[in-house]
Amino acid sequence: MLMTRRFQRLVTFTALVIVVYIVFVSPTGSGLSTLSFTEPSVTRGISPKHKGYDWVLELILQAKPEVKPLTKYVNDEKAKQKFVTDQDMVFSEEYLDNLLMVPKQAQDTLKKEHQHYVNSVLKDQHKSFHNELDHPSGAGIIFVGGGKFSWLAYLGIEQLRQLGCELPVEVFIGSEEDYEVDFCENILPELNARCSYLNYETGNIVEKLGVKINGYQYKNLAFLISKFEQILFLDADNAPLKDPTPLFHSEVMxxxxxxxxxDAWTRTTSPKYYDIAGLKVSDEVVRGRFKDSKEKLDIKKDVTYHDREGTLPNPSSESGTILVDKTKHVKTLLLSLYYNIFGPDLYYALLTQGAAGEGDKETFIAASTVVGTPHYQVLQKVRFIGAHYNGNFQSKALGQADPIQDYRNYVMGNHYDELDELVKVEGTEDASVEFMHMSYPKLIPFALLNNRELVNEDGGHIRMYGSITNDAGYDFELRMFELILGALCEGYDGPSSVSRRLLGLRLVEYKGRGTEDSSGQDMSQYCPQLIEHTEWLRKNPEGST
Known part of the structure; x- marks a missing residue:
């Protein structure tokens, strides 16, 4: 290893291919406490190790369901979108079973192929969810990038570094179109981060599987090709308030x-999914208002389906934040990958039936339940974070709780009552917010200004994220705008030296690319307005206006 390190220090840019081989292919390569390498742009999609993923592709292809996409609903009615706290509707078996139309032959085929795949997964002897030619190691953080999401991921990485987090970071890139040379090979290495390019690792996976791959499907593939064994995944628009490093060594993990x-929503999974997955749902009510009830009930009409034994519990799950060990959960990730590969046509609809946020979000908890691996879903409900405008509250972000504090409360006895309200025992307090999922609106400068998210019609400045400073211990909103200015605005001294030094290079080819109505725009043109707003935030801390 000493000779290898000396050699790596001596290699020049012309020998980059050798460096890539040592780090990416050699099983004795870096343990990834730092990421001192980049993938060569000239060899994207031409990796000799993509055969190391053939074992995964073979498992999937052997159980590929030949079924037409599930797109039709009874009376064209998709599942209603209700918060889990709403009590004005019963999501019963009868209701949920009469939404998505699944022909009997299709259901039988799905069940057969699902069982075949699960049997293969349970028998599989792979020790981790990874390339069989090497083994992941250490802990790290993953974002999915590409277009506007690379910009948002950059802000997230800068925030991590401001918090003192030194964990390495990967930004997953799913297509050659989204691979930005400046971003991947100049900017990220300065932040102990790298781009993880799908085709470089796996070859043309779309061609091999015969399905389209994009969007929600990328997350599972990012886990597959990651060099990390323990992963904190964050959506690109999801930023931590605190250094997440302690999460990896926590009792709950x-x-x-x-x-x-x-998530904030009631679970709307189809009963047909449980049949397909081989999960037995009994008539016993183990959660909710009718638990231990002596009332005479019609179990199919009167009782919330997901209060019954064998179902996934309420509330539904949110996949913008996931903490996972790839070795302990290799079988979970293999099954969730199957769900995601065939998700857009089949499993997304089965798991959500067109309700809010349909996509990959239920695939992880469902897979864990099917293969029998343990998981913990944070008890404390998502917090809507925003501000009041003209007397009305408008949510701008979702706050997700610190899982260490939440689990401590759970151990002490916190639980949900029959009305799905969290009951706190004496001596416990609400867990503080750990992550800010800033999905509506996203922190894209020109969109924030054009949509009047920062300045109202009367010219008054707006603070988007109220009641969050106490959780963070600093002005989080001001921090994010300082990072934006440091990246975009020449002459502005942002908190990061990297952004001042490198983002100007990136914007020559990257500015505004892939963002709504942004083609050809130079985001730095908005600097005067952004600087004015940032100065207003600095002079008007939370609670002063």
Whole structure:
């Protein structure tokens, strides 16, 4: 290893291919405490190790369901979107079973192929969810990039570094179109981060599987090709308030190996999914208002389906934050990958039936349940974070709780009552917000200004994220705008030296690319307005206006 390190220090840019071989292929390569390498742009998609993923592709192809896409609903009615706290509707078996139309032959085929795949997964002897030619190691953080998401991921990485987090970061890139040379090979290495390019690792996976791959499907593939064994995944528009490093060594992570966070919505999974997945749902009510009830009930009409034994519990899951150990949960990730590969046509609809946020979000908890691996979903409900405008509250972000504090509360006895309200025992307090999922609106400068998210019609400045400073211990909103200015605005001294030094290079070819109505725009043109707003935030801390 000493000779290898000396050699790596001596190699020049012309020998980059050798460096890539040492780090990416050699099983004795770096343990990834730092990421001191980049992938060569000239060899994207031409990797000799993509055969190391053939074992995964073979498992999937052997159980590929030959079924037409599930797109039709009874009376064209998709599942209603209700917050889990709403009590004005019962999501019963009868209701949920009469939404998505699944022909009997299609259901039988899906069940057969699902069982075949699960049997293969349970028998599989791979020790981790990874390339069989090497083994992941260490802990790290993953974002999915590409277009506007690379910009958002950059802000997230800068925030991590401001918090003192030194964990390495990967930004998954799913297509050659989204691979930005400046971003991947100049900017990210300065931040102990790298681009993880799908085709470089796996070859043309779309051609091999015969399905389209994009969007929600990228997350599972990012896990597959990651060099990390323990992963914190964050959506690109999801930023931590605190250094997340302690999460990897927490009691809840050690015990469960996978931590998930709740969504705000009631679960709307089709009963047909449970039949397909081989999950037995009994008539016993184990959650909710009718638990231990002596009332005479019609189990199919009167009881919330997901209060019954064998179902996934309410609330539904949110996949913008996932903490997972790839070794402990290799079988979970293999099954969730199957769900995601065939998700857009089949499993997304089965798991959500057209309700809010349909996509990959339920695939992880569902897969863990089917293969019998333990997981912990944070009890504390998502917090809507925003501000009041003209007397009305408008949510601008979702706050997800600190899982260490949440699990401590759970151990002490916190639980949900029959009305799905969290009951707190004496001596516990709400867990503080750990992550800010800033999805509506995203922190894209020209969109924030054009949509009047920062300045109202009367010229008054707006603070988007109220009631979050106490959780963070600093002005989070001001921090994010300082990072934006440091990246975009010449002459502005942002908190990061890297952004001042490198982002100007990136914007020559990257500015505004892939963002709504942004083609050809120079985002730096908005600097005067952004600087004015940032100065207003600085002079008007939360609670002063």
């Amino acid at each position: 050690e015990k469960y190996g996978m931590v998930l966070w709740p």
